[in-house]
Amino acid sequence: MNTSRHRSALLAVAGTALALSLTACQSDSDATSSSAPTTSATVASSPAAAASTADKGTAASDGTGSTGSAGAKTSAGSKGSGGSTGTSAGSTGATGEQAKASTPVCTAGDVRVTAARQDGPPYTHIVLTAKNTTGHSCRLTGFPHIQFLESHKQDVPSVAKSKPAAPVVLTPGAPAYALVKLSDGGVDEDNEPVSAFSVMLEGDSTVIAVTAPGSDGIAVDPAKALTGYWTPELRNGADDF
CATH class of the missing domain: 1.20.5 (Single alpha-helices involved in coiled-coils or other helix-helix interfaces)
Known part of the structure; x- marks a missing residue:
């Protein structure tokens, strides 16, 4: 059990x-x-x-x-x-001066020079225009070296007071001007007729033939002729001679 x-x-x-x-x-x-x-x-x-x-x-x-x-x-x-x-x-x-100094001087191949009468009769002055015909800028220095007559080979004297303060730089297509005195306008002056004359640019010996304005040309007194400097525009006072 x-x-x-x-x-x-x-x-x-x-x-x-x-x-x-x-x-x-x-x-x-x-x-x-x-x-x-x-x-x-x-x-x-x-x-x-x-x-x-x-x-x-x-x-x-x-x-x-x-x-x-x-x-x-x-x-x-x-x-x-x-x-x-x-x-x-x-x-x-x-700044200007260095840039202008580096600009090449204009030559006869860079500009076209023409002449036009200034004011009315008696026509005692003409204006020369030099226009830049190139695609680059050039510097136009001094004054135009002008010879009106074969009998007077010396250049027309320049007027110092017309000299610009700064160099004249011509951009493409831009003009410069020079006022030129032909005579005093007197009837008794020893004037000679001129239908064409020669111009040279400063620094270039190339002769530029310029046609005198007017159908009868211009009357020049070699003893009274004067030229101003190239300037961007004609100025009263400095160009009054």
Whole structure:
């Protein structure tokens, strides 16, 4: 009887142990199965996280790119400040004297010289016009070297007070003028008719033949003839002789 109870007790204990063991296994299995989805979820979220990080990195890169653009603008601004250097260089060139001194002197091939009467009769003066016919600037210096008559080979004297203060630079198409006195206009003067005369520019030995204005030409008194300097315009006073 005691043996039977003892077996029953052992069986009961064994059954309990087996139940506990099964329960433990089931718990381990459940724990394993429940942890597996968690691991799977973590792995699945990794690309998203990477993509998110990549997006942030791209955004950061874009932000850096924007900064770079701003830097480029700053650099362009620096170049703009360099432009001010160019402006100062231009202002240096605009001082005038050096630029004018570097301009080539006008030659007979650079200008066209014509003559026209000034005022009405008696015609005592003519105006010479030298027009730049080239595509570049040139500097017209001094006064026209004029010879009216074959019998008088000396140049017509110049009037010092008509000399301009600055060099005369002719841009393409620009004219310069020189007033020339022919006579005093007196009826008893020793005048000679002139239909054409020669002009030379200072620094150039080329002879320019100029046709005298008027159908009958001009009357010249070699003893009274005078010429002014080349100027950008005719000026009262300085050119009054």
